[in-house]
Amino acid sequence: MAQRLAHEKESVFGGVFRWRILAGFAVLAVLALVGYWIWSRMAGERGSEEPPEMPPVTVTAARAEVEVWRTELDAIGHLGAVQGVQVTTEVAGMVEAIGFESGAEVEQGSTLVQLNTDIDRARLARLEAEAEQARRDLARIRELAQRRFVSESEREQAATRVETLEAQVREQRVLIGKKRIEAPFSGVLGLRYVNLGQYLEPGQAVVDLQSIAPIYADFTLPARHYGVVGPGLPIRVQVDAYPDRPFEGEISAVSPGVEQETHNFNVRATLPNSDRLLRPGMFADVIVTLPDRRRVVTVPATAVSYSPYGDVVFLIREEEDGATPPGDHAGRRENRVDPATSSASASGQRIYRVQRVFVTAGERRGIRVEIRKGIEPGDRVVTSGQLKLSDGARVLISDEDVLPEVDPIPKGP
Known part of the structure; x- marks a missing residue:
């Protein structure tokens, strides 16, 4: 009997405990729903207010101009080179003198290399002596031929010997002259390929001349x-x-x-x-x-931003006085004063808006580029500071170039 009463008492206490747990979960659920409803109302009110507009960006600008270009x-x-040759030697010989420096400028006829001619001059002297003797012999034979003491054939042989020796003398003089290697025309020499005392074969390179x-x-x-x-x-x-x-x-x-x-x-x-x-x-x-002429619209090359999606320039549009920028509401604008705008207005700087325009860029010459489509002569375009711009952004125009901002170099530990 006592066991039965104890069991019934334990059942009653267990039911009460489970009811309390369920009631606690229900209260937590209600609190969570109320909190979510309050948070969504507050977020909705904050979302209905538009964020403050970005301060104006400082840029430089230039106008599109019409220029006359030739194709x-x-x-x-x-x-x-108008004339260029590798100077060589026609005859063999030993280098006796070099009359130039590598890279020097020379005039036509200047001596570049002199080969040794001692043996050639000795042979020339011998031939000249033999020729002189042959001329004297020919003179005596002609006198004897007039007296009919010698035959006509002997006179002809003597004359032939004189002509042969004179030809050998001329040949020897030409050979000696070829051992003086000269510049065939005026120009600039290259590196020399020969040295003093070097024996040169016919056709061997001496120096380049241009x-x-x-x-x-x-x-x-x-x-x-x-x-x-x-x-x-x-x-x-x-x-x-x-x-x-x-x-x-x-x-x-x-x-x-x-x-x-x-x-x-x-x-x-x-x-x-x-x-x-x-x-x-x-x-x-x-x-x-080419001789033709054409009128083109040009802008500074820095005004064009190139990308795989197309070439873009930012046109500067003047903001009308009292106009409300897109997305603003007059009633709210009175309560949102942009510090940058107020400062610019106080300093007398005028604020403009930009419009992103896709253009067709053409030929580039120097610091200007041709614009075939997208802008008109006189349009004012941004030439530096484009990295911070988007369509409709506000800008201040500066007379000094605006350098693009870069991430600072991280310092070491």
Whole structure:
């Protein structure tokens, strides 16, 4: 009996405990719902207020201009000497004297190398003596022939001997002259390949000689330009050695035909090269200027932002006085004063808005680029500070260049 009463008492207490737990969970659920409802109302009220507008960005600006450009054709070529040769020797001999320094400028006829001529001069002296004796013998034979003491054939033999010896004398003099190696034309020497006391074989190289003033620029152009390219057209040449200095010249010759393999034709231009900065073998970027003229709209090259999605410029639109920017409400704007805007207004700076415009960029020349579509002459475009801009952003125009911000270099530990 006692066990039964104890069991019933335990059942009553367990039911009360479970009821209290369930009641606690119900209270927590109600509190969570009330809290969520209050939070959503507060968030909704805060969301209905628009965030303060970004302060104006400082930029630089320039106007699109109309310029008259002449059509230019780009080509790749190389420079070559008007005259260039590797000076060699025609005859064998020992180097007795060297009359030049590597890299020096020489005039036509200057002695470059003198070979030893001692043996050749001794032979020349012998031949000259034999020729003189033969001339005297011929004179006596002619006197005897007039008296009919010698035959006509003996007189002819004596005359032939004189002619033969005189020819040998001339030949020997030419041989001696060839051992004096001269510059065939005026130009600049390269590195010398010979040394004093060296024995040279016929055809052995002595030094390179190039004539570089004037100098040639050889290049090719597509066949479609054959009808508009001819002698006399001006060109500009730029080389890697002097990237900031163009060299001017003019076309001197055009090939009479077009190559079948490449459908290009060869063109040769001549540059004065009076300062002798250009050298044969240099790689050259050539620009041919055609006689036609065309009007183009240009802007500074820094105004165009290039991307895979298209080329973009930011046009500056003047903000009307009292106008409300897009997205603002007049009633709320009175309670939201932008410190940057107030400061700019107080200093007398005018605030503008920008419009992002996709453009079609064309040819670039120097610091300006052609805009074929997207803007009109006189339009004002942003030239620096674009990284912070978006469509409709406010800007202040500065007279000084605005450098793009970069992340600071992290300092070491």
